[in-house]
Amino acid sequence: MKKNEIPYKIYLDEQEIPKQWYNVRADMKKKPAPLLNPGTLEPMTAEELAPVFCEELVEQELDDTTPYIDIPQEIQDYYKMYRPSPLVRAYRLEEKLQTPAKIYYKFEGNNTSGSHKLNSAIAQAYYAKKQGLKGVTTETGAGQWGTALSMACAYLDLDCDVYMVKVSYEQKPFRREVMRTYGAKVTPSPSMSTEVGKKILAEHPGTTGSLGCAISEAVEAAVTREGYRYVLGSVLNQVLLHQSVIGLEAKAALDKYDIVPDVIIGCAGGGSNLGGLISPFMGEKLRGERDYRFIAVEPASCPSLTRGKYVYDFCDTGMVTPLAKMYTLGSGFIPSANHAGGLRYHGMSPVVSELFHQGLIEARSVEQTVVFEAAKMFAREEGILPAPESAHAIRVAMDEALRCKETGEEKTILFGLTGTGYFDMVAYEKFNDGVMNDYIPTDEDLEKGFAGIPDIPQNK
Secondary structure, eight states: OOGGGSOSEEOOOGGGSOSEEEOGGGGOSSOOOOOBOTTTOSBOOHHHHTTTSOHHHHHHHHOOSOSEEEOOHHHHHHHTTTOSOOEEEOHHHHHHHTOSSEEEEEEOOOSTTOBTTHHHHHHHHHHHHHTTOSEEEEEESSSHHHHHHHHHHHHHTOEEEEEEEHHHHHHOHHHHHHHHHTTOEEEEESOSSSHHHHHHHHHSTTOOOOHHHHHHHHHHHHHTSTTEEEOOSSSSHHHHHHHHHHHHHHHHHHHHTTOOOSEEEEEOSSSHHHHHHHHHHHHHHHTTSOOOEEEEEEETTSOHHHHOEEEEEESSTTSOSOEEEEEESOTTOOOOSOSOGGGOOSBOOHHHHHHHHTTSSEEEEEOHHHHHHHHHHHHHHHSOOBOHHHHHHHHHHHHHHHHHHHHTOOOEEEEEEOBBOTTOHHHHHHHHTTOOOOOOOOHHHHHHHHTTSOOOGGGO
8 A cells, every 4th residue: 555545644434433332351361350349358349339430330340241332322422522533644753763664643632631531531421410410529640531521520510529639730730720610629639628638648748649649539529428429530441441432443444444553552551541542452362363562651650560569459549449450559659740640540450450461461661751752753743742641652652663664664553642732831841941850769669659558368
């Protein structure tokens, strides 16, 4: 196929937006380990999860066998506001790198939240509204999830309480104001508004916070108020399910031109973007239909896959959530206040963790200065200012393309461009001023987090 036969942007028609989510767990011979009740150490039941999550979301969370789950028409209608999203051929970046590789990216930033997070936010808000709830609570790191959820709650007339990691709350005032514009209440975390927040501040005075801290506060805020439930923007099975629209659309667009990617790359914090992008391709691999390489890219400052332990751990710092088996740095791990944004979570999705543990996914950690070098080149060549999270995938996609330049291989690379970086200009300013530093935790630093991993029989 000649270069000019493939357009810069491959769009699907509106009627080609997926009508079903794909559940990769159905094709996994060894399923992700179940969530455990921290009191009994038995698998969590639907009845036990119901006070925290919406009823239909609990069903999706626990469903390991249904391969395709219908997307309600109302959610499909909301998706039409910003989907399908384009699949883009990075011709200019290829030329800049002088690589024989073909580079494609799935761009998810074409909505006010600037990220892929709206795919799950709309679904979770829809199910909350359908259940007759008053509102939802959540946490947010870089702010994309909080923004997306505030938008979804505005569409569906729900209250939205967001606990935003304190360092991001301070670094990104405009992201905070977008949430407030959509009607959300935004609280820097940890805060004095919850009991768990007070406890964390007493133990870690002056802390810049973490997603684990914010999750603890959001869960407490939900379970202590009638008519509220907690929703999460990553990690959980239900979120990866909703995000499968990314991979389903990407695959459909590639199929239009008989393009088969060799390498599929995604940034990885909690696993929502990566899991959503790779799901339909991973399904083919699991069924023995086709082979792919998958690469998860995480920040060197929060290396859960590359340096974490695969054990049961709490999903939050306050230890009020169920136990999840995942690659983790320990729920008490507080990452440095760097610009990895939404990639600062201490653990990885149980689905992604199990796939990695089986050797079906590779993992790579990268330092933030080389990430921003890649972001700057991408912005100059492709005309999109990427989010710092997305730039982790860009970095490794460029590395793979340069490797093709050395070997002469004409591989096809697909990566997820999760969103835009227009609210991340403090980070870009520090990079442009040459004052951005790389931080890699020492083994001693990591041991502090590992020390808090629960000592239970399942971890022996």
